[in-house]
Amino acid sequence: MSILSYPDRGPWGKSSWRGNCSGYIYKDLFERLKPKTFVDPMVGSGTSVEVAQEMGIESYGLDLHQGFNILRHSILERVGKPVDMVLSHPPYGGMIVYSGEVWGDTAHPDDLSRCVDDEDFHTKLQLALMNQREATRPGGYYGTIIGDLRKDGRYCSYQAEALARMPSSELVAVLIKAQHNTLSERKSYGRMALPFINHEFVLLWERKNMAMFSFLKTVANQAQARLTGTWRNVVKQCLMGLGGTANLARLYSEVESKCDKAAANPHWKEKVRQVLNTQPAHFKPVERGVWTLA
Numbered sequence: 001m002s003i004l005s006y007p008d009r010g011p012w013g014k015s016s017w018r019g020n021c022s023g024y025i026y027k028d029l030f031e032r033l034k035p036k037t038f039v040d041p042m043v044g045s046g047t048s049v050e051v052a053q054e055m056g057i058e059s060y061g062l063d064l065h066q067g068f069n070i071l072r073h074s075i076l077e078r079v080g081k082p083v084d085m086v087l088s089h090p091p092y093g094g095m096i097v098y099s100g101e102v103w104g105d106t107a108h109p110d111d112l113s114r115c116v117d118d119e120d121f122h123t124k125l126q127l128a129l130m131n132q133r134e135a136t137r138p139g140g141y142y143g144t145i146i147g148d149l150r151k152d153g154r155y156c157s158y159q160a161e162a163l164a165r166m167p168s169s170e171l172v173a174v175l176i177k178a179q180h181n182t183l184s185e186r187k188s189y190g191r192m193a194l195p196f197i198n199h200e201f202v203l204l205w206e207r208k209n210m211a212m213f214s215f216l217k218t219v220a221n222q223a224q225a226r227l228t229g230t231w232r233n234v235v236k237q238c239l240m241g242l243g244g245t246a247n248l249a250r251l252y253s254e255v256e257s258k259c260d261k262a263a264a265n266p267h268w269k270e271k272v273r274q275v276l277n278t279q280p281a282h283f284k285p286v287e288r289g290v291w292t293l294a
């Protein structure tokens with residue numbers, strides 16, 4: 001079952017810790033993946049490690065409130081060896097602010113619940129996941145429990161960003177985790193037609209034997225493939241608008257009139273020619289300077 005739904009949180013951790021997670025989620029994942037060693041680098045009230053200890057799994061709980069900062073300290077160094085599983089449950093979207101509110105008297109600048117904006121969070125979460133990945137043995141699992149958020153009428157998908165910023169060749173599961181007893185569940189949003197977000201995601205990657213440089217290359221290639229695919233689709237859509245066939249001059253003027261990208265990229269004409277010339281499965285020349293959809 002790829003939907004995890006546990007209304008009861010069980011006896012582990014603290015129900016009073018804001019943003020705590022049901023211990024049954026961890027129990028379920030441990031039963032499936034059978035780690036012998038486990039780290040939670042954002043352990044909060046300790047739910048995950050209490051479950052792990054009960055199941056005889058050697059476990060390590062770290063958190064900013066105990067002086068471990070995932071954006072500055074290496075998990076691998078702190079634990080001293082790579083482990084079978086590293087799973088985090090970060091705060092997101094500033095829904096619950098931790099430093100200075102849930103714990104401590106002052107705001108911590110690296111507290112993930114105090115990011116300045118979503119982009120700041122996305123890049124910091126990527127660094128956290130890279131840190132987790134480094135502490136995972138090849139063949140082991142690293143992952144995160146994260147939700148999406150709708151604010152000011154906009155939907156921000158933290159999980160989609162996390163997936164895009166990590167190597168898709170290592171992704172092994174995206175599970176839905178139903179949320180229960182949340183404060184937002186009890187709120188009323190008046191006219192809003194769309195349903196409340198009542199779920200989070202459990203994203204799991206399996207660490208491959210890939211060094212940092214290959215990791216970087218893989219993630220960069222993913223981003224590049226998306227960009228190339230988008231340019232291809234822009235040119236395709238413009239050619240479709242011109243009846244499927246057009247000369248370069250007409251195609252340029254169609255792209256320019258329809259597409260913000262052209263205005264944003266000073267080399268856009270070059271980009272259009274590059275797409276036409278390098279993607280024979282999508283575009284064919286009919287005669288010199290005239291292109292048609294393949």
Ligand SMILES: C[S@@+](CC[C@H](N)C(=O)[O-])C[C@H]1O[C@@H](n2cnc3c(N)ncnc32)[C@H](O)[C@@H]1O
Nearest residue numbers: 019020021042044045047064069070089111112
């Ligand atoms: C959603 S809570 C985890 C709750 C936990 N799963 C439980 O059941 O109690 C998120 C935790 O991330 C921690 N945190 C925030 N920024 C961090 C950072 N930079 N490094 C390590 N932990 C951080 C917070 O202190 C908080 O305890």
